[in-house]
Amino acid sequence: MSEAPAYVVANLIVHDQAEYLNYEKGFFPILKKHGGSFFTFDDNVKHLEGTDPREGRMVIFQFPSADAAEAWYNDAEYQALSEHRRAATTLVSLTLVHGLPPRG
Template sequence: MPSAYVIANVDVHDPVQYEQYKKLSTHAMQVHGAEICIRGGAVDVLEGDWQPSRMVMLKFPSTDAARAFYDSPEYRAARQARAGIADMRMVLVEGM
């Protein structure tokens, strides 16, 4: 079964409040076995006009596991904490 990746670009508007989201999302990642590949860090655009601000990439053993994480009560609580303080663009990509 191929692995799966959740890739997100986040625009944070309230860094202080965002810390609560990070705490709750970290808990959700631990509960659902996410491997953190990228969480923040410097971004260097190599091509195109995409200017991401904060990148996150999580690895899961399958798309089902990634969806279970996203739909979980743990991550739902994190999403609620993020409401109004950050804009999130997130995709689920099947890996190899």
């Protein structure tokens, strides 16, 4: 049986677009190195319910497993690159979500 996929959901507010572009330029090769793929992003999310309204950009990435997602996040190359994100944004949340295992 295959491992379940995992998703990383980021909610951030970009306040320095030029610096954020430095982050984006290096992001995708590191994501792919860990088997990750870009799923979607939205700058105009609509909060439907609850006490924690989301602001800014929501981004979702998919990985083949939770281990792959954690390896991506802990990768020294990613951590160095993420300094551009930290300088350019306010991070509301960065969440690892476990997917359902394949049916079979």
